[in-house]
Amino acid sequence: MTASIPLSPAVGQSPNLVATYYRLTSITRLPGKGGRGVTNIATLYHEQGAREVTWQSAQVDSRLKRGCYVAVRGLEHPVCQGDACRIQRLDLLDKPLPTVNPFDTVPANWVRDRVLVKRASQLWCQLSRPMQHLVTAVLWDGSRFERFVTGPAALCCYQPVPNANLRHAVETAEHALSLANGLTDVSTSVLIAAALLHDAGKADDFRLNPVRDGYAYSERGQLVGARHTVLEWLAVARARAGVIVPEGQYLALVHALTASRGAAWLGIREPQIIEAMILAVADRACSETAWPPHLSSVRRELVHTGGGR
Numbered sequence: 001m002t003a004s005i006p007l008s009p010a011v012g013q014s015p016n017l018v019a020t021y022y023r024l025t026s027i028t029r030l031p032g033k034g035g036r037g038v039t040n041i042a043t044l045y046h047e048q049g050a051r052e053v054t055w056q057s058a059q060v061d062s063r064l065k066r067g068c069y070v071a072v073r074g075l076e077h078p079v080c081q082g083d084a085c086r087i088q089r090l091d092l093l094d095k096p097l098p099t100v101n102p103f104d105t106v107p108a109n110w111v112r113d114r115v116l117v118k119r120a121s122q123l124w125c126q127l128s129r130p131m132q133h134l135v136t137a138v139l140w141d142g143s144r145f146e147r148f149v150t151g152p153a154a155l156c157c158y159q160p161v162p163n164a165n166l167r168h169a170v171e172t173a174e175h176a177l178s179l180a181n182g183l184t185d186v187s188t189s190v191l192i193a194a195a196l197l198h199d200a201g202k203a204d205d206f207r208l209n210p211v212r213d214g215y216a217y218s219e220r221g222q223l224v225g226a227r228h229t230v231l232e233w234l235a236v237a238r239a240r241a242g243v244i245v246p247e248g249q250y251l252a253l254v255h256a257l258t259a260s261r262g263a264a265w266l267g268i269r270e271p272q273i274i275e276a277m278i279l280a281v282a283d284r285a286c287s288e289t290a291w292p293p294h295l296s297s298v299r300r301e302l303v304h305t306g307g308g309r
Contacts, residue, residue: 019046021093023105023142024070029060041084044070045107047121054084061092067142069093069100096140096241098133101125110150111163116170123173123196128189130245131253135193137237138200138230147203152215155206165203168286169196176282183274190249190275194256198283201226201233230257252276 022044030039041054042064053072064070074088093100103121111117124132139145153164161167173195180186205221208214220229231254237243238250245253255269256276262268271277 019048019104021069021071021097021100021105022046022051023107024064024066024068024090025050025107025109026066027064032056040064040090042070042090044072045105047104047117050107052084053087053090055087055089057089061090063092063094064090065142067146069105069140069142096133096137096237096243098129098136100136101132102136102139102145106149110146111166113163113167116163116167119170119174120166120196123170123192126188127192128249130243130249131189131193133241133243134234134237134245134253135196137241137243138197138233140241144203147206148200151203151206153199153202155215155217165199169199171286172198172279172282175286176278179278179282180274186274186278187249187252190252190256191278194253194275194279195282197230197234197253198257198279199226201229204229227258 023046025043025045027040027042030041032039038057038060039054040057040061041052043052044050053075055074070090070092072087073091075085101121101124103117103124106117106120108114124135127135139148149163149166151165153168173192176191176195177188180188180191202221205218205226206215207218207221209216234250234254238245252273252275255273256271256279259269259271259276259280261270271280
């Protein structure tokens with residue numbers, strides 16, 4: 001009755017659980033004492049500390065899966081047995097909360113570059129509360145978020161470095177902020193949210209190739225594409241997660257994510273607001289710095305002619 005990966009033998013533990021939420025990184029379920037009930041052992045992660053916990057339950061809670069958000073209940077005075085601390089239970093956080101910073105729950109086996117994770121977390125903290133809630137809701141699903149922070153930025157023209165999609169999102173947001181410095185009519189929340197999410201849909205564009213090493217396009221990646229995928233996620237976040245964003249800011253965000261040069265009769269809108277213009281410049285600048293020298297001229301020509309992004 002094991003769900004997810006085995007527990008790591010070494011988990012850093014702080015004297016007290018101070019975080020209000022954690023990411024469940026693994027869970028093991030064993031028969032309870034005397035064959036009654038279930039003994040649960042789980043590993044939790046938050047930037048404030050990782051911990052193994054154990055608790056007894058009458059039956060398996062199948063909602064608790066690797067990658068989900070949980071809250072610890074019943075640990076006023078830690079009582080540890082070996083490497084695990086006894087608690088009453090784990091509560092699943094099944095609805096996106098505006099106070100949850102997803103980048104504070106990125107385990108090291110997802111992203112080894114902790115400075116990169118910290119930079120992403122600081123960008124989220126600069127968002128307005130409605131935009132924080134929206135970004136968190138879009139990235140709430142554990143599997144989706146893992147693919148976002150671990151996946152590639154593209155299948156070609158980019159160097160195959162770990163966490164390339166997350167790195168590109170962070171660098172684009174930081175570069176966009178530097179371009180907007182001193183401009184009073186720029187919404188930094190719209191700009192940061194657009195930069196963090198502009199390629200988030202690539203989490204569903206690519207899948208590990210079962211035939212050979214590396215990634216390949218998923219069916220969604222072949223038929224739909226990242227730009228449309230993230231729009232679906234935004235719509236679901238507003239409809240189901242109860243995210244309330246002022247209409248003007250939401251339209252500005254969607255415009256920044258979708259604006260591009262193209263034929264108007266195809267429904268394509270060119271950048272018309274300053275946030276969209278800044279994002280386009282920052283995205284291209286950060287993309288070009290990531291291209292290997294021998295591919296830069298080819299890739300640049302594709303962008304100019306509309307053959308790639």
